[in-house]
Amino acid sequence: MKTNFIDALIEDDQVGLRAAPKVDLHCHAFFSTRRENLERWLGQALEPPPAKMEKLGGMIAYANNVLDRHLRNRETIEFVVEAAVCDAIEDGVVRLEMSIDVRRAAYYADGLAGVERHISALAVQYRRQIDFRPELGIPRQIAADPELMSRAHEAIELGFFQSIDLYDHQEACAPEAVEPLYAKARAAGMKLKAHVGEFGGAEEIRRTVELLELDEVQHGIGAAESVEVMRWLAGNRIRLNVCPTSNVMLDAVPDMAGHPIRLLFDNGVPVTVNSDDPMIFDQSVSDEYRSLYRAGVFSADELDDIRRASLEDVVD
Numbered sequence: 001m002k003t004n005f006i007d008a009l010i011e012d013d014q015v016g017l018r019a020a021p022k023v024d025l026h027c028h029a030f031f032s033t034r035r036e037n038l039e040r041w042l043g044q045a046l047e048p049p050p051a052k053m054e055k056l057g058g059m060i061a062y063a064n065n066v067l068d069r070h071l072r073n074r075e076t077i078e079f080v081v082e083a084a085v086c087d088a089i090e091d092g093v094v095r096l097e098m099s100i101d102v103r104r105a106a107y108y109a110d111g112l113a114g115v116e117r118h119i120s121a122l123a124v125q126y127r128r129q130i131d132f133r134p135e136l137g138i139p140r141q142i143a144a145d146p147e148l149m150s151r152a153h154e155a156i157e158l159g160f161f162q163s164i165d166l167y168d169h170q171e172a173c174a175p176e177a178v179e180p181l182y183a184k185a186r187a188a189g190m191k192l193k194a195h196v197g198e199f200g201g202a203e204e205i206r207r208t209v210e211l212l213e214l215d216e217v218q219h220g221i222g223a224a225e226s227v228e229v230m231r232w233l234a235g236n237r238i239r240l241n242v243c244p245t246s247n248v249m250l251d252a253v254p255d256m257a258g259h260p261i262r263l264l265f266d267n268g269v270p271v272t273v274n275s276d277d278p279m280i281f282d283q284s285v286s287d288e289y290r291s292l293y294r295a296g297v298f299s300a301d302e303l304d305d306i307r308r309a310s311l312e313d314v315v316d
């Protein structure tokens with residue numbers, strides 16, 4: 001049976017695409033709203049990123065040079081999150097698992113309690129339009145920073161965050177360094193995710209999933225290098241939360257048409273389509289579906305299957 005989403009893809013009806021319910025399971029609060037919203041808030045234009053950046057280092061260089069200096073105050077970071085929630089609602093996102101970096105506590109006199117107060121007020125304010133599930137964001141610098149590690153433990157103890165994610169340079173922190181933290185998050189009933197395999201390394205994906213008992217992997221596209229690892233992910237129903245434009249712009253893949261999400265899908269690996277950092281990559285979740293369709297990666301029916309599967313555990 002045809003749905004409006006399929007018609008909308010075929011007819012390039014962007015309003016129709018946005019109207020279809022979808023999820024965003026991989027996005028980061030710090031860069032979560034469109035750059036144009038930040039420009040309006042600041043009253044100034046911001047230099048756009050280059051179409052191709054040199055991996056994660058290239059993205060961090062762009063963020064340091066252009067964005068970060070504007071994002072170092074509480075009013076602006078609070079504005080960014082709220083604008084992102086509104087962007088997501090407008091884009092038809094019905095469940096938003098957005099990572100809130102543990103370092104955000106530094107912007108509040110009462111630390112993590114202030115973070116919880118702000119984020120939970122937003123979740124309540126928009127609860128009729130979106131299921132906003134705060135995710136605890138852990139930078140990999142934590143391996144070398146005991147103070148950050150103790151704050152992360154404290155964050156889990158709050159009982160407020162519903163999932164956990166680990167990100168930044170993969171080599172900065174082996175999964176072993178966060179094993180106790182993840183065990184605690186699991187005991188607290190949180191969903192466990194980590195960025196791994198964004199730039200290759202299929203075996204490291206399997207190793208990290210096994211060690212940390214991950215439920216889902218952020219990116220994980222490096223699994224496409226190994227049929228065996230893909231079969232393993234498929235067999236264990238480990239879902240990859242993929243952000244196609246991010247992968248192209250950070251040169252993890254050469255272009256959209258050749259994105260390995262096709263190979264992962266063909267090997268039975270569960271995949272979802274997500275935004276990552278709209279402030280940098282300038283794409284909503286609907287835009288990501290549209291890009292995959294227009295690049296010929298998937299048919300409209302396949303993209304609708306992916307969208308529907310991502311909604312499976314979302315209760316209306």
Ligand SMILES: [Zn+2]
Pocket residue numbers: 026027028167195218276
């Ligand atoms: Zn990410």
